[in-house]
Amino acid sequence: KKEPKRTLTPNEQDKLSGDMRELYDRLLPSQESEDRRARLIEKLDRILNEEWPDSDIHVNVFGSSGNLLSSTDSDVDICITTPLKKLESMHSLAALLDKNGMEKVVCRAAAKVPIVKCWDPELELAMDLNVNNPLALQNTRMIRTYVQLDDRVRPLAKIIKYWTKRRILNDAAFGGTISSYTWICMIISFLQRREPPILPSLQKMDGHRRKSESGETSSFADDVESLKGSGAANKESLGELLFQFFRHYGYEFEYSKHVVSIREGRLVLRKEKGWDPTDYGDKESHNRLCVEEPFTTVRNLGNSADYYAWHGIHLEIRRAFELLEDGLQLERCCEQYEFP
Ligand code: ATP
Ligand code: MG
Missing domain, CATH: 1.10.1410.10 (Poly(a)-polymerase, middle domain)
Known part of the structure; x- marks a missing residue:
């Protein structure tokens, strides 16, 4: 050859x-899709802080939504940081998302990095959420x-x-x-x-x-x-x-x-x-x-x-x-x- x-x-x-x-x-992602991503973060912040007030909960993006390499169809990687330990088990988080209209909620509590996956039908975005993963x-x-x-x-x-x-x-x-x-x-x-x-x-x-x-x-x-x-x-x-x-x-x-x-x-x-x-x-x-x-x-x-x-x-x-x-x-x- x-x-x-x-x-x-x-x-x-x-x-x-x-x-x-x-x-x-x-x-390059459209401005419209960037706006929807930003609205998703605000929405999650509100849902979580209303459910567990005074728990110092922060919603952070990571992965392609945070590293300048996303496309219009990328899903959103989200890391929730909080001292509230019960969130780390992921089940209460999954239940809360379900209650707030998220669809296809899947909880992978036993994975190497435990995550909840879901789909927001209002903002038309898929997301993966984890709790307290500072490495990512x-x-x-x-x-x-x-x-x-x-x-x-x-x-x-x-x-x-x-x-x-x-x-x-x-x-x-x-x-x-x-x-x-x-x-x-x-x-x-x-x-x-x-x-x-x-x-x-x-x-x-x-x-x-x-x-x-x-x-x-x-x-x-x-x-x-x-x-x-x-x-x-x-x-x-x-x-x-x-x-x-x-x-x-x-x-x-x-x-x-x-x-x-x-x-x-x-x-x-x-x-x-x-x-x-x-x-x-x-x-x-x-x-x-x-x-x-x-x-x-x-x-x-x-x-x-x-x-x-x-x-x-x-x-x-x-x-x-x-x-x-x-x-x-x-x-x-x-x-x-x-x-x-
Ligand atoms: P895509 O647009 O395809 O979703 P992405 O940039 O979000 O691309 P992923 O492979 O989905 O890349 O990973 C998301 C983030 O998860 C990475 O930016 C990194 O912070 C973290 N991550 C993924 N895999 C590992 C790993 N094996 N070890 C440590 N961190 C990881
Ligand atoms: Mg990703």
């Missing part, structure tokens, strides 16, 4: 970047900071997320694939490892930290104003970056040796993390995706895809690359996957 093409010509880059800009404009708020804030550092991150990440949705590659819970969050970590890590880098490691970087209202210093560099533009020495176009993203994870990245780590901002060896394939004792673990959760570093976000699922995703990455290599076919690349 022929060598995968190394790079795009300037003309090809212009064409692909232009097609990406056009697609990106269509993917923290990693969402860090993703948002990365997205704000360079103007190329948001369009690139939104287009890759769109591709993963259309090819059905982003459902960790049911599809046995990997979550949007895992894909986002792969994108950020890729941008940290361009030459020169487009993004730094915010967790490794000294200074540039702000203090929160409660006086705590952030665990990662979060002062966007002073950090913006640090990747400007890299002049790669959007089109070139999309092409190189698929090339990198399709052909260059050595899954049997390497770990994606945005905390380190460089390739980490599976051996140094103790995630060496031999430690698992099976041949199948050799070609698996390893992505370190940036705050809970013992967690491998790639775990949700088993060997067979990962193999399928890897083939999809190569398919995307080949369609761009052969005539910059962005539309076909993102064509809806149809089950045979």
